[in-house]
Amino acid sequence: MAHPTIAVLERHLLLYRRLWRATVFSFFVVPTLFLVSIGLGVGAYVGDFDGIRYTHWILPGLMAMLAFQIGVSESTYGILTEFEWSGGFLTMRNTRVRIRDMIASWLLYVLFVLAIAVTVFLIVGLLFGGLKSVWTILTPFICGLVAVSVAAPTTAFSAHVRNDSYFPLLFRLAVVPATLFSGVFFPVEQMPAVVRPLAYLSPLWHGVELNRAAILGTPTAWPGVAHIGVLLSWLVLGWAVAQTTFRRRLMI
Template sequence: MAVLERHLFLYRRLWRASVFSSFVLPVLFLVSIGMGVGGHVGRIGGVDYLAWIVPGVMASTAFQMAIGESTYSVLGDFKWVRGYHAMRATPVEIRDMLAGWLLYILLRVEIAAVVFLGVTGLFGALRSPWAVVTPLVAALVAVAAAAPVTAFAASIEHDSYFALLFRFVMIPSTLFAGVFFPVEQLPAAVRPLAYVSPLWHGVELSRAATLGGAPPWPAAVHVACLVVFAVVGLVWARAAFRTRLQD
């Protein structure tokens, strides 16, 4: 809780810079793509494009927020600010550093998800009462993305690697994980690349919840895949933090 308090104290001075990307931009994107482009796309899976794209935008927002927060902030606290080294000089353990950090990301993501859910509800894009569970799906996506990226950020020495992460992981995942069009439209040889992305599992769970249908795989399998990403990322992060703090 002390680590969470520290991150919230810092965010109190920076929150204005994140309002646009966390709240305004997803809504503008939804209106422009869902309603504008949706007028030309028509219906997908028996529903209008706006209702179909809402869960994808919500999941991708959580995914991108988690990755963005877990890059420069983590590396900076090791290399430039040395905040983690200061924490290590206190009774705070590595597990506390990771738990407090992930709680901070979850708080950020959940606030954005609830606001987004409320706005999309006003547009009539939610077709099932199960839509109320989508913030929980967003939380799973956030942890599944943040844990391994935090470990990656703790393992590198230069921030230039983040450009590779954004270009070859975050952007392709956003484009080809079923956010904007069904994955089934991809060539069969390319589809497995979508299946290994945590975002695809989050998109399908969110879409099943907002539309009241069934995901392509059993919901338990999608959840298990996200949990595996989170657990593997946490194990890697704990090892990376331990190694880095020995410097």
């Protein structure tokens, strides 16, 4: 018999079979539109950054942003559905599936969806000539770490709320500011010094820095291990809180 984590993952993948066509289409359209509209459009006015074309400069950030948004979006309605509407997690409570199996299987599911998105993004980036280094092969791992580092705390949040009215607040107060002010479209150093620490707290900024170093060969703002350490801290903290919220919801 399959391990409980794998069994639950298989369930998520079976459900995903109904949606994959729409999501894969969006994976093609979103990076292409961003690169064309912002990379080429805005880039015509911005010029180059440190001798790098703006289109190529934002490409690593857009990839990290995609990972960040997938980690959040997949862990909002998906988790709420399993608690409030389909009752999947409530049913699992009566089996040998443990809470850690539920959380681990969900994070693995997020990584599966992300793997498709990153593969598509790399193809688009290659067509735009933006992949400059052999270390680009590390970007799927970097994006995976970014995705789970935000998916874990988002999973905890979604397990806590009782309806989806909280999700617009999450996107407006957390996702949108992080997307705009984490170095994706302009260097964080151009922001006022008093607000830079907020960018440094964002998992997205650390993913952007690591991706940019891997794809363009530029140095990271902090040592690589420090960036990875922050992402792992978000993952560990999110996992711990998710364990608590799941236990309360399932009354275990």
